[in-house]
Amino acid sequence: MxxxxxxxxxxxxxxxxxxxxxxWGVEQPQASYDAIVIGGGGHGxxxxxxxxxxxxxxxxxxxxxxxxxxxxxxxNTTIIRSNYLFPESAAFxxxxxxxxxxxxxxxxxxxxxxxxxxILLAHSRHDMENVSRWASAMHLNGIDAEIxxxxxxxxxxxxxxxxxxxxIPIYGGMNQPRGGSARHDAVAWGYARAxxxxxxxxxxxCEVLGFETAAGRIxxxxxxxxxxxxPKVAIAVAGHSSALAAKAGIELPVNSYALQAFVxxxxxxxxxxxxxxxxxxxxxxxxxxxELVIGGGLDLYASYAQRGNFPTVEKTVAAMVDMxxxxxxLRFMRQWAGIVDVVHDSSPIIDRTSVPGLYINCGWGTGxxxxxPAGGWxxxxxxxxxxxxxxxxxxxxxxxxxxxxxxxxAAAGIAH
Amino acid sequence: MLLLDCPFCGVxxxxxxxxxxxxxxxxxxxxxxxxxxxxxxxxFFQPNPxxxxxxxxxxxxxxxxxxxxxxxxxxxxVTQVYEMGAAPAETTP
Ligand SMILES: Cc1cc2nc3c(=O)[nH]c(=O)nc-3n(C[C@H](O)[C@H](O)[C@H](O)COP(=O)(O)OP(=O)(O)OC[C@H]3O[C@@H](n4cnc5c(N)ncnc54)[C@H](O)[C@@H]3O)c2cc1C
Ligand SMILES: [Zn+2]
Numbered sequence: 374m375x376x377x378x379x380x381x382x383x384x385x386x387x388x389x390x391x392x393x394x395x396x397w398g399v400e401q402p403q404a405s406y407d408a409i410v411i412g413g414g415g416h417g418x419x420x421x422x423x424x425x426x427x428x429x430x431x432x433x434x435x436x437x438x439x440x441x442x443x444x445x446x447x448x449n450t451t452i453i454r455s456n457y458l459f460p461e462s463a464a465f466x467x468x469x470x471x472x473x474x475x476x477x478x479x480x481x482x483x484x485x486x487x488x489x490x491x492i493l494l495a496h497s498r499h500d501m502e503n504v505s506r507w508a509s510a511m512h513l514n515g516i517d518a519e520i521x522x523x524x525x526x527x528x529x530x531x532x533x534x535x536x537x538x539x540x541i542p543i544y545g546g547m548n549q550p551r552g553g554s555a556r557h558d559a560v561a562w563g564y565a566r567a568x569x570x571x572x573x574x575x576x577x578x579c580e581v582l583g584f585e586t587a588a589g590r591i592x593x594x595x596x597x598x599x600x601x602x603x604p605k606v607a608i609a610v611a612g613h614s615s616a617l618a619a620k621a622g623i624e625l626p627v628n629s630y631a632l633q634a635f636v637x638x639x640x641x642x643x644x645x646x647x648x649x650x651x652x653x654x655x656x657x658x659x660x661x662x663x664e665l666v667i668g669g670g671l672d673l674y675a676s677y678a679q680r681g682n683f684p685t686v687e688k689t690v691a692a693m694v695d696m697x698x699x700x701x702x703l704r705f706m707r708q709w710a711g712i713v714d715v716v717h718d719s720s721p722i723i724d725r726t727s728v729p730g731l732y733i734n735c736g737w738g739t740g741x742x743x744x745x746p747a748g749g750w751x752x753x754x755x756x757x758x759x760x761x762x763x764x765x766x767x768x769x770x771x772x773x774x775x776x777x778x779x780x781x782x783a784a785a786g787i788a789h
Numbered sequence: 790m791l792l793l794d795c796p797f798c799g800v801x802x803x804x805x806x807x808x809x810x811x812x813x814x815x816x817x818x819x820x821x822x823x824x825x826x827x828x829x830x831x832x833f834f835q836p837n838p839x840x841x842x843x844x845x846x847x848x849x850x851x852x853x854x855x856x857x858x859x860x861x862x863x864x865x866x867v868t869q870v871y872e873m874g875a876a877p878a879e880t881t882p
Contacts, residue, residue: 615837626833628810629862674791674808677839677863683790684804717833774829 374570376481396562397441397569402576405602406434408756409594410609411581411617413437415446415557415742416734417609418564418575419749420756422480425571427750428757433573434603435565436596438580442561445611446742448711450634450668452647452656453743454491454552455516458507461767461779462720463514465747468764470551472746482563484555485661491552491647492521492529494696495544500652504547511549521546532643532697540695541653554647554658554666560745584621584731591621591730607732607756612677612712614735623726625735626717626773631672631710632739633681635689637703639663653692665700667693671713671739681710713738719782723752724761724769732756736768794870797852809845811835812857813877839863843877 375381375394385392408424410417413435424430435441453473455466477483495501508518522545527535535543565575576598585593585600593602610617612629639662649656654670669689672681686708694701716722716736721744723734734752737744751762761769772778791803817823817831836842843859859869859877868880 613839616839624834625837628837629839674860675810675837675842675844675862676865678865682803684802773833774825 374481374566377483396566397575399574399576402434402436402574402579402596402598402601403432405432405593406574407432407603408605408607409433409601409603410435410607411594412444412608412610413441413561413565413575413577414444414609414611415442415560415564415745416611416737416748416752417607418442418561418568419745420607420609420734420752421573421575421749422564422568422571423749423753424757425568425573428753430757431572433568434601435568435573435575436579436581436594436601437575437577438597440577441565441575442558445632445711445713445737446561446745447557448634448709449557449742450656450658450666451554451557451742452491452552452649452658452668452740453486453555454549455743456491456493456507456511456518456547456549456552457514457781458510459779459781460514462781463511463516465751465764465768466744467514467516468750469744469747472750473555473743474551476555476560476563476746480563480567482559482566484559484563486553486555488551488553489646489658490529490548490550491649492526492546492548494526494546494648494650494652496542496650496652497544501544504545508547517550519548519550521548529646530644530648532699533648534696534698541650541692543696548646552647557742560742564745564749581617582620584728586728589729591728605730605732605756607734607752609734609752611735611737611741612714614714614733616677618726618733621726621728621731623728623731623733625722625733627714627722627736628716629675629677629712630715631676631678631681632713633669633672633685633689633708633710635667635686635708636660636706637665637667637700638706640665640703643699650692650696653688653696655689655692655696657693664706665703671715672710677712679710679712681708715739717782718772718778718780720779721748721768722770723748723755723765725755725759726770791865791867793846793858793867795848795851795854796856796870796872797854798848801848801851805848805850806846807849809847809855812843812845841868841880845873 751765754762
């Protein structure tokens with residue numbers, strides 16, 4: 374791997390930038406691997422990287438049906454936070470934030486993690502009570518959070534309409550100062566480059582069509598580029614998990630929905646944090662290019678169409694224009710959707726499956742970008758040891774029969 | 790915008806409706822004879838097809854009644870609408 378540094382940039386600059394090498398990718402997969410990861414999103418790529426880096430597996434392939442990062446990883450609004458309510462989630466997501474804090478150095482790739490804080494708005498007395506419960510739960514789990522009054526929200530977010538006549542009143546909120554955003558493509562590319570440097574084959578345009586078994590165990594996959602043998606196969610395909618797992622005869626407790634995002638034309642700096650209004654589902658941040666990156670709630674019916682419908686756009690924009698009147702005349706540049714894999718308790722699944730040698734990482738729903746480092750780390754451990762990583766253990770299939778759900782959706786009202 | 794044909798009110802835009810999820814999910818019973826695995830299958834492990842799905846919708850801001858819709862989850866094309874308690878027509882995909 375060519376290391377990136379200021380010196381390297383200068384050296385290559387003097388040669389007209391003709392000396393840079395391709396970072397990843399092989400056209401044809403080999404006939405067999407020690408482990409195959411299906412899905413070249415953040416979770417699949419991070420899993421392959423940690424399989425090589427933490428567990429010493431060298432003959433690993435990532436099979437991606439399109440291009441790496443072309444699924445939800447490249448479609449998400451990149452909010453990173455660990456403001457969860459329950460100890461299991463707090464431990465998991467804060468581990469992820471801590472890995473993110475070091476990731477640019479770990480991967481020698483600038484993922485542009487900006488810990489600009491993440492502010493949740495409270496629009497009523499009841500919201501304020503909820504926010505104080507929430508912040509207190511975080512404190513008990515050892516995660517920093519501050520409760521904000523309305524004046525402080527106004528100070529941190531000057532463009533907000535916090536006047537007494539505001540249609541959506543601002544009572545205060547909560548801030549997680551270590552929250553923020555990172556560059557989505559860079560997370561995918563950084564993991565891909567570091568994995569490839571450790572011998573992982575990244576094969577794009579390679580769709581997995583089915584599974585092969587021998588004596589009740591997984592023995593390989595059938596792909597659009599031929600059949601490939603492997604004693605361990607790991608699924609990380611987000612919204613397409615149900616469709617793919619069904620080919621191995623496995624049913625999942627997952628529902629697929631479309632989640633949309635929008636980007637405005639670029640403007641001068643107007644917001645240096647992330648704001649989220651759980652009551653309206655609207656949230657946004659400003660990218661380094663100056664665009665407002667805006668998200669909303671789910672289109673609330675099952676969908677595998679990678680496009681959203683207009684009512685969600687309208688609802689999101691209406692809330693935004695009410696709270697931030699100065700954005701009212703901005704134009705949208707782009708709108709898109711990704712298919713997210715939602716589980717009943719809004720918590721992920723990282724586990725073995727009923728087919729020995731077949732593993733799954735899914736259920737990230739609307740919030741799995743922040744979880745990519747921890748998801749990859751714990752999934753790689755689960756695959757290498759054929760036993761769930763301690764942080765991932767609560768997130769297994771057993772909870773759907775034992776009833777030990779980690780019900781973050783109901784408890785925390787987390788919108789994404 | 791999805792357009793749904795309420796059997797009672799006619800064609801209306803999706804903002805008038807709420808989706809209630811899959812239809813024809815049978816509750817197992819009697820309760821004392823149902824195992825944890827059966828409850829789990831009933832509550833959580835239901836098909837999530839990429840293709841035809843039969844689901845319940847409610848005309849929330851219209852007649853307030855529930856009805857069934859068969860819809861393709863990729864194209865969003867509605868292939869049939871039928872009342873609660875009725876059996877769907879067999880679909881030729
Ligand atoms: C609009 C939107 C906004 C979001 N905002 C946030 C946010 O602010 N913060 C946050 O933390 N999360 C957010 N998320 C969620 C986050 O994007 C996802 O949870 C996360 O990216 C999932 O990563 P993944 O690697 O599991 O899936 P993906 O990135 O979707 O990767 C899965 C890959 O599998 C491939 N694949 C599928 N089937 C096959 C097959 N048969 N063979 C081979 N390859 C296959 C796909 O092409 C895809 O590239 C958002 C999601 C969306 C859609
Ligand atoms: Zn009606």
